[in-house]
Amino acid sequence: MIPNPTQFKRDVAREVHNTTQRKNLKHVTGLIRERRNAAFAAIEDGEGLREIGKAIKQESLSRLPELLEQLESNLTRKGIQVHWAETTDQANQIVLEICRRRGITQVIKGKSMVSEEMELNPFLAGHGIEAIEADLGEFIVQLAEKPPSHIIAPAIHLNKEQIAELFEEKLGEPYTVNIEEMTAMARRVLRGKFQSAGMGVTGVNFAIADTGTIALVENEGNGRMVTSVPPVHVALMGLEKVIAHIADLPPLIRLLCRSATGQSISTYFNWISYPRRPEEKDGPEEVHLVILDNGRSTIYADAELRETLDCIRCGACLNICPVYSRIGGYSYSSIYMGPIGKILTPQMAGLETAGHLTGASTLCGACVEVCPVKIPIPNLLLRLRQEANQPTAAGKEIVKGAGSKRSSGEAMVWAGWKVLHSRPAAYLALTRLAGLAGGLLPQRVGPLKQWSKFRKPPRPAKRTLHQLLKERPHS
Amino acid sequence: MADARSRILERLRRNSNTPPHHANPVSDREPEWQAKQRPLGDLGEVFVSELEKVGSKVIRVLDWKSLPEAVGPWFKEFRIGSAMTGQEPRLEPLRKHLGKSLGIDLHTYTESLEAQKEEIFSTDCGITTSRGGIADTGSVILVPTPQEPRLLSLALPVHLVVVEKENLFPHLGAFLDTGEFQRDTPSNLVLVSGASRTADIELTLTVGVHGPKVFLVALVG
Numbered sequence: 001m002i003p004n005p006t007q008f009k010r011d012v013a014r015e016v017h018n019t020t021q022r023k024n025l026k027h028v029t030g031l032i033r034e035r036r037n038a039a040f041a042a043i044e045d046g047e048g049l050r051e052i053g054k055a056i057k058q059e060s061l062s063r064l065p066e067l068l069e070q071l072e073s074n075l076t077r078k079g080i081q082v083h084w085a086e087t088t089d090q091a092n093q094i095v096l097e098i099c100r101r102r103g104i105t106q107v108i109k110g111k112s113m114v115s116e117e118m119e120l121n122p123f124l125a126g127h128g129i130e131a132i133e134a135d136l137g138e139f140i141v142q143l144a145e146k147p148p149s150h151i152i153a154p155a156i157h158l159n160k161e162q163i164a165e166l167f168e169e170k171l172g173e174p175y176t177v178n179i180e181e182m183t184a185m186a187r188r189v190l191r192g193k194f195q196s197a198g199m200g201v202t203g204v205n206f207a208i209a210d211t212g213t214i215a216l217v218e219n220e221g222n223g224r225m226v227t228s229v230p231p232v233h234v235a236l237m238g239l240e241k242v243i244a245h246i247a248d249l250p251p252l253i254r255l256l257c258r259s260a261t262g263q264s265i266s267t268y269f270n271w272i273s274y275p276r277r278p279e280e281k282d283g284p285e286e287v288h289l290v291i292l293d294n295g296r297s298t299i300y301a302d303a304e305l306r307e308t309l310d311c312i313r314c315g316a317c318l319n320i321c322p323v324y325s326r327i328g329g330y331s332y333s334s335i336y337m338g339p340i341g342k343i344l345t346p347q348m349a350g351l352e353t354a355g356h357l358t359g360a361s362t363l364c365g366a367c368v369e370v371c372p373v374k375i376p377i378p379n380l381l382l383r384l385r386q387e388a389n390q391p392t393a394a395g396k397e398i399v400k401g402a403g404s405k406r407s408s409g410e411a412m413v414w415a416g417w418k419v420l421h422s423r424p425a426a427y428l429a430l431t432r433l434a435g436l437a438g439g440l441l442p443q444r445v446g447p448l449k450q451w452s453k454f455r456k457p458p459r460p461a462k463r464t465l466h467q468l469l470k471e472r473p474h475s
Numbered sequence: 476m477a478d479a480r481s482r483i484l485e486r487l488r489r490n491s492n493t494p495p496h497h498a499n500p501v502s503d504r505e506p507e508w509q510a511k512q513r514p515l516g517d518l519g520e521v522f523v524s525e526l527e528k529v530g531s532k533v534i535r536v537l538d539w540k541s542l543p544e545a546v547g548p549w550f551k552e553f554r555i556g557s558a559m560t561g562q563e564p565r566l567e568p569l570r571k572h573l574g575k576s577l578g579i580d581l582h583t584y585t586e587s588l589e590a591q592k593e594e595i596f597s598t599d600c601g602i603t604t605s606r607g608g609i610a611d612t613g614s615v616i617l618v619p620t621p622q623e624p625r626l627l628s629l630a631l632p633v634h635l636v637v638v639e640k641e642n643l644f645p646h647l648g649a650f651l652d653t654g655e656f657q658r659d660t661p662s663n664l665v666l667v668s669g670a671s672r673t674a675d676i677e678l679t680l681t682v683g684v685h686g687p688k689v690f691l692v693a694l695v696g
Contacts, residue, residue, distance in 0.1 A: 028678045056501045065487040078660075084480035136684055137675035153675060160677050183673060183681045190685065195592060211660050221629060221671035221686020228625045228663075229588070239483065246657060248501050250647040264525075265612040267669050268686070274662035281624040282588035283662055293479075297486040 001119075001147065003333045003349060005356035011331040012360075021157050021328050028156050029319040035262025036316055036370065042264075043254070053255045053373045057310040060243045064300065067209040067242045068291065074212025078274045080287045088118040091292050095120060095201070095234055098288060099129055102232060104198030108190075110216070110223040111135040111154075112203030113313060114236040114292055116147055116335045120201070131201070132193050134222035136186050143170040149329030149337070152260050152315035157328050190222070200226030200284065204237035205256065205312070207289070211246045214289065216270040217256060224268055233272075233284040239291050240300075240309035252312065255372035259314035295348040295400070302398050304383060308343050310373040317367035317377065323360055332357060339367040343380045346388075351401035355388040432467075434460040518610040518643040519694060525613025529669035530682060531690045539565060539695055543572035546635065546693050550577055550600075553689055555633055558600040559584055561623035566602060566637075584624055595626050600633035601687075606664075607642025608694075609650060614666040615692065616642075616650065625663060634687040636667075640696030 015021065040046040060067060072082045085091035091114075099107070107124060109115060109131055121131040121142070133142040137154035141147065143166050148154030155163065160177045168175045173185050202223055206215040214235050216223045227233045243252070257263045276283035299308050318324045318338030329337040334345040334354065342361060346354040363378045371377070384399065389410075392403035420427050438460030441448065448457060523533045536545040549555070550573065557580035558573060560566050573579040582598050584591060603623045606616040615636050619625040628634050644650040647666070651657075656664065671686030682688060 024677075031678050052501055059501060062491060065484050065491050068484065068487070084483055086479045086483060090479055134685065135675070136673045140675065153678070155675055156678075160679075163676055179676045179679045179681055182676060183684050187684055191596070194685075195596065211657055213660065219671070220673045220684040222684070224625070224629050224665065225685055228629060239487075245501075247648070247651050250651065251501075253647070261674070265609075265614055265666065265668050267529075267667065267672055269614070269666040269668075271656075271664040272662070273660045273664075277662055279621045280619075280662060281584065281586065281621060282626050283619075283624075291483075293483045293486075297483055300487055301490040 001333050001335060003345060003354040003357060007333060008331065008356055008360070011333070012327050015327045015331045018328070020159070020162075022326060024157055024159050025325045025328060028153065029325045032153075032262065032315075032319045036259055036319070037262075039258040039262040039264065043258075046258075049251060049255060050372055050374055052251045053312075054310065056243060056248045056252060057312070057373050061240065061300070061306060061309055063244065064239070064242070067244055068239060070209040071207055071212060071242050072291075074209065075289060078212055080212070080214075080273075080275060080289055083288060083290045084293075085290055086293045088292070088294050091118050091236065091290050091294075092120060092123045094288075094290050095236075096124070096127055096129075098232060098234060098286075099124070099127075099199060102198060102286075104232065105129055106193070106197045107131045107199045107201055108193050108197035108226050108230060109133050109135075109138070110200070110202035110218065110226040111138055112201065112236050113148075113151060113335065114203055114238055115201060117238075117294060118236070118292070120236075132190070132197070134190050134194070134220075134226055135218075136183065136220060136222075139186055139190065140166065143167070146330070147335060150315060150318055151313050151336070151338075151340075152318075157330075194222075194225045194229045197230045199232040199234060200228075200230040201234045201236065202226055204235050204241050204289070206249060206252060207237055207242045208246045208249065209242055209244050212273055213246060214272045214287075215249060215253075216272070217253065217266045217268075218270070219261075219263075219267040221268060224270055227270065227272060228283055231284055232286045232288070233275075234288045234290065235272075236290045236292065239293055239296050240311075256312050256314050259312075259316040259370065259372040298400065299347045305347065305380065305399070307375050308340075308347060308380060310375050311340055311344070312373060313340075314372055316370040316372065320366045320370050322362060322364060322366070327360075332360070339377045340375075343375075343377055343384065346384055346401075347399055349400075350404075351384065351388040351399055352404035353401070355384070355401060355405050358384045358388065428464075428466065431460075431464045435462050435464055435467075518645060519640050519696075521610040521645075522608050522613055522638075522643055523694060525611065526669065526690075526692055527613075529613065529672075531613070531669050531692055533692045533694060535694045537696070540568070542637065542693060542695065543569045546691070547572060547577060549635070549691055550579060553600075553633055553691075555600045556580055557582065557598045558602055558635075559595065559598045559627060559631065560602045561620075561627055563604050563622050565604060569602065584627055588624070588626060595630050598631050600635055601627035601629075601631040602635045602637075603627050604637045605639075605642075607644060607650070608638045609645075609647050609666065610643050611646045612666075612668055614647075614668040617665045617667055618661045619663055619665075620661075625665075628665075628667065629686055632683070632687060633689040633691065634667075634670075635691040635693070637693045637695055640694055 083094045140155040150156040167173045205217045275287040324338040336344045342357045367377045387399045387402045388405035559582040606618045670690040673684040
């Protein structure tokens, strides 16, 4: 998926009028918000917990190269094979090579946003390998031939009637809107796949350097199935997922589950530290970890933008965002949607292709209030808008595509604004003129056209504030 | 991809800033926070109440000896016809009771997953012991071993697990404080806090998606 400003405008214009989707999203995001708030209210020091979460992530990032090496050496020592990929292409190739070496033609997957980033499923399909999503939400969107529309709840935009139609059409199952029956259908279909697949693919919630452990959070049991039944397990992670100490896992898991679903802990919290050992009867014979960069090391280079990498992918910012709940996940044309997507995607894809996403915000700041690791999303949005608009010498860009949104017309307007606001006489003269002749300004052409498309055109007051104040009787 | 590795690390090294750098975990430096998370009162009661909140069935028994009689009625209630255990000697009396008194079809996980796959996936109930539990989240700590492999607690529709009260920890941090995970890291450790569940359709909670549909806990002690 490649974001595109024209497409974005078109999609938003359509989706804000998609009343079914808006109703579905309003209902579901509202419910998750309530559960999240209740889960935080139930603990004594939610704010302190968020501070600790932030500190753990910041400290881990400050030692990132060292921790990644420590993780690699601990995992390798225990027989888990570690691979490094600079790009999603490289990461896909790594997975493909493992499949080819073992003659694997069917892969079963747990939920993984990095695999979505890699577009792994279509890549594998192009090489004759079937990838099946096992998480129920992912399974549903895969049937619909779509990516997830939400980080945590992939099929959040669909209601049960829509899903029932999908199951009827794609699985040949009898139409039912009974959610238990629908879940049982998925269980039936996927049980066989867990047993026949040659490889299980998952994401990684946290990778722990000091013990060499991959931690996975899930509720359905598909993550355990995928990492226990097939002979090969491949875990995919963005390089920011490493933390230093296993002892720092408890606060992070508290934050993640409470923020994502309002649970105090997920049903399964799986810690994987070895492939199957000689005396063991089950578990994968091979475990691989793919560490993906894909632009993260560039984000890392800037101390302010680095906070983007604190994200633990809980999705709380999506659930509270007034924009997300009105336009839905697909409008962003980006794997990462909502507030986190608006800061992550432009940095990964570049401001020239995804810079417009930084404007898809009211800067209301609700996302910061709920972020478990306190990422200052509005500040980062502003910073990225600046990066997109400021003149940047080639080769000196901090963010890919810096300066790409700069327009000479807009730059001139602001230069004029600066002149006016630093010369009182010129300012007074212009505001008076605007008061006298402002009503005559053409409303449907030039810069006012965009503004007045959805709003009442501005009409300057006849008398300026300065004039009114001057005429006010002195007390 | 050795080149990818060195290029990634080189880019990160150029920009990593060592401070703040502490030898200890962040959470260790926050003793007040740890104390605040500690549940009050009897750990057994907290553990049971947290498990019941998410629909798990819990029974409390005084000792291992009274376990078979105590959990027997569950087999009738949940219409369990067949059960599988690993090779855990402490479960032998229960096996005897199930086989002789209740006529349950008994299986044992003795070979590899590959050799017993069909049998594992077609048996009704897996019975295991556990390393212990986490009271404040109602989580059972499972550390699968060659005697009690992973699939016993995963692939069968019902999972019955025995937890000893003396192995309850107030919270996850307290379990990690023992240092046993760090010293002797197992291949796999999983915290299980109820039956398999999903809310992926309209956020409606549905139990029993891929893992066990019924989660039965016997708390001994």
